[in-house]
Amino acid sequence: MARPEKNRRVYKPPKMKGFKPFGIPKCELEVVQLTIEEYESIRLVNYEMLQQKEAAVLMNVSRPTLTRIYNKALKNITKAFVEGKAIVIDGGNYKFEKEWRRCKRCFKLVEEKENHIKCIKVSDNNSEELIQLDKK
Incomplete structure (x- = not known):
């Protein structure tokens, strides 16, 4: 049986989720x-x-x-x-080096939950606006 792959270390997640070519309908x-x-x-x-x-x-x-x-x-x-x-x-x-999250509303990357500043687009400071990006 093949040996399981170990997690590859990634410094931080990409800013975007992908790319779309210009001129082709979605x-x-x-x-x-x-x-x-x-x-x-x-x-x-x-x-x-x-x-x-x-x-x-x-x-x-x-x-x-x-x-x-x-x-x-x-x-x-x-x-x-x-x-x-x-x-x-x-x-x-x-596996990310640190704990990364992404805001559900503005898609900004946040390093460590404690560094989160309330999103301008949110009326209250709700921690559920952040999606954890680490694989568990």
């Missing part, structure tokens, strides 16, 4: 899923300009595993770009 869109760890590999290697070896250490995986995650992410993004599909960023096998 009702005609197909989607491609990008996992949270695939997003993180792209962020570390392409945005932060880290070597794959360094990114692997930050994600708590081996360098070959990071390469597989990264290549799958590139394949999914390329497929969405070429075929005009939406990208949905969700799922995977990951």
Whole structure:
């Protein structure tokens, strides 16, 4: 039997839940899923300009595993770009470094519940306006 995958370490969740191509009606869109760890590999290697070896250490995986995650992410993004599909960023096998939440009303990311400032769009300070993003 195969060994279960360990959680990949992710610094913080993406600001958005995905992307939609311009010029294609939403009702005609197909989607491609990008996992949270695939997003993180792209962020570390392409945005932060880290070597794959360094990114692997930050994600708590081996360098070959990071390469597989990264290549799958590139394949999914390329497929969405070429075929005009939406990208949905969700799922995977990951663990955030800190406790992250997202406001249900304004979609702002909140690091640690204690740092939450009442949403402008809410009339009372209701902690239920926050969705916990960590996988349990």
